[in-house]
Amino acid sequence: MVTVLKAGTTEEQKRMLIKWFEDQGLRVHEYENDNQTVLGLIGDTSGIDVEMLELLDIVEHVALISEPFKKANRKFHPEDSVIDVGGRKIGGGSFAVIAGPCSVETEEQIIEVAKAVKASGATMLRGGAFKPRTSPYDFQGLKAEGLKLLLEAKRETGLPIVTEIMNQDHLDLFEDVDVIQVGARNMQNFELLKELGRTDKPILLKRGLANTIKELLMSAEYIMSGGNENVILCERGIRTFETYTRNTLDLSVIPVLHNLTHLPVVVDPSHATGHSDLVEPMAMAATAGGADGLMIEVHNNPPMALCDGAQSLTPLQFEETMKKVRRIREVVA
Ligand SMILES: O=C[C@H](O)[C@H](O)COP(=O)(O)O
Ligand SMILES: C=C(OP(=O)(O)O)C(=O)O
Numbered sequence: 001m002v003t004v005l006k007a008g009t010t011e012e013q014k015r016m017l018i019k020w021f022e023d024q025g026l027r028v029h030e031y032e033n034d035n036q037t038v039l040g041l042i043g044d045t046s047g048i049d050v051e052m053l054e055l056l057d058i059v060e061h062v063a064l065i066s067e068p069f070k071k072a073n074r075k076f077h078p079e080d081s082v083i084d085v086g087g088r089k090i091g092g093g094s095f096a097v098i099a100g101p102c103s104v105e106t107e108e109q110i111i112e113v114a115k116a117v118k119a120s121g122a123t124m125l126r127g128g129a130f131k132p133r134t135s136p137y138d139f140q141g142l143k144a145e146g147l148k149l150l151l152e153a154k155r156e157t158g159l160p161i162v163t164e165i166m167n168q169d170h171l172d173l174f175e176d177v178d179v180i181q182v183g184a185r186n187m188q189n190f191e192l193l194k195e196l197g198r199t200d201k202p203i204l205l206k207r208g209l210a211n212t213i214k215e216l217l218m219s220a221e222y223i224m225s226g227g228n229e230n231v232i233l234c235e236r237g238i239r240t241f242e243t244y245t246r247n248t249l250d251l252s253v254i255p256v257l258h259n260l261t262h263l264p265v266v267v268d269p270s271h272a273t274g275h276s277d278l279v280e281p282m283a284m285a286a287t288a289g290g291a292d293g294l295m296i297e298v299h300n301n302p303p304m305a306l307c308d309g310a311q312s313l314t315p316l317q318f319e320e321t322m323k324k325v326r327r328i329r330e331v332v333a
Contacts, residue, residue, distance in 0.1 A: 001045040002063050002075065005037040009058040014039075017058065024048065029071070033078050036060065040076035042225075069217040069261075071224035072231070077262045083202050083230050085178050086160040088123045090232060091264030095329055096293035098162050098179075098204075098266070099318060100126040101300075102308035103139065104146035112300050114153035116315035120322045124179065125150070125159040126295060130166045131307060132185045139306040144173055151176055162204055162295075168195035177201070184208050184236055184271070187219050197226015204266065204295075206234040209247070213256055220263060232264050233257060234295060235286075237272030246274025246311065249282055254289045264292035270311040276302065279313055280321040287328040294325065 005014060014037060018028045021041055026048075029040040041048070050062050067073055080092035090096040099122040104110045114125045129146025131139060142149065150161045160178035165171065166186060174180055179202045186192055187208035196203050203223055207216045220231045235254070237247025249272035257265045267289075269282035283294050299305045299312035313321065 001041045001048065001050075002065060003039045003041065003053065004033075004060040004063070005039065006058050006060045007036065009037065013058045017056070029076050031077060038076075040070065040073075042070045067260075069214075069221045071229060072217050072220045072261045072263055074260060074262045079262060081229070081231075081262045081264060083232055083264060085124060085202050088160055090266070091292050093333065094292070095287075095333070096124060096264075096266070097122045097322065097325070098124040098126045098293065098295040099298045100162075101128075101305065102270075102297050102312065103128045103131055103306050104142055104149050104163075105306050107149050107152060109300055110149050110153045111156050113298055113315065114157045114159055116300070117298050117318060118157045118159055120315070120319040121326065122159065122318075122322075124162050125153055125157065126162045126181075126297075127153070128307070129163050130170065132164070132166055132183050133307070147173055147177065154178075165192070165196075168192050171195060171199070174201070179204050179232070182206060182219075187211055187216065190219075190222055193219055193222035194226055197223040197228045199228055200230065201228070202230040202232060203228065204232045204234055206236050206268070207238065207253070210239045213253060213260070217257075217261060220261070232266055232293075233261070234266045234268055235272070236268040236295075245272070245278065247272050249273065249286075251282075251285055251289050254286065254291050258290060265290075266293040266295055267291045268295040270295070270297035270308070270313075274311045276311055276313055276317065279311065280317070280324065283321055284324050284328055287325050288332055290332065296321070 026041045026043040082092040083090045099117040104127040129141050131141035154161050162179040164181040164183045181204045184206045237249045240248040267286035269279045297312045298318045302309040302312040
């Protein structure tokens, strides 16, 4: 429910109304829209008498909002959220490129890739240390050692690091990580989301393999309702009947999410396509479609990668892709 206040409402009148809402067990999110003060009410509003509320001198009107997501909802927060990651911004016109290998493998590998992607214009470094693998026999990541190597690459290049968490018990290890990624497979790991809601770290939340937009937003809501509003959404392709590509990239999600939410939207064309030759065209398409950023896998020797080599660009291919992405940004920004 939102309550729009009349122009001329005094600060004291507004405070009294907010206090009354809070006494009803509601949380109040206040914002300005078209020079009007709007109070977004979060919680169970079934006990509020809407007609009585509309009779108050200071109330312009009351609108019922049926969407179940509140904190992430653009109706409650019309301006784009801009997430600051160590001085690199994402959202509200600021574009981020998160690039790096699927997995951290060795010190030489991560530092070489970090330097290369930085030189081509990446704004953040990605690299998996805890890997969610389909097979328990596949490379599971270097775990804590991988995080140390990422921090080493950050020291060398200054690039903020983005890496995936799979288990809330590992949270202490992520203290120096700049952006914590929740992978597709954990998008609905609600205990993990709740725990991340208690941190103040930016969270990159990937859409699940077969999840709807609404489910993605409800997962963001888990993090935000816990107090952490630094959420970046990521489309990485969804499961469809099509098997030529690894997943089907749902590009329409970009304008849909921009309508529904103020949170930044990043697209990962690497996991979406599974083929390195499809990464560049889909990176360009996502940029043209209004994405706030890209996540792209880059490996110094893709055929030898321990995970996802087929979808990884070489540093040279990444450099070429970045040139095209920049040209598209000049047109759409
Ligand atoms: O980013 C890497 C993921 O862990 C990888 O895509 C998992 O897929 P797979 O284990 O099915 O190869
Ligand atoms: C595992 C990853 O991606 P996703 O969760 O999208 O499969 C990843 O980015 O390393």
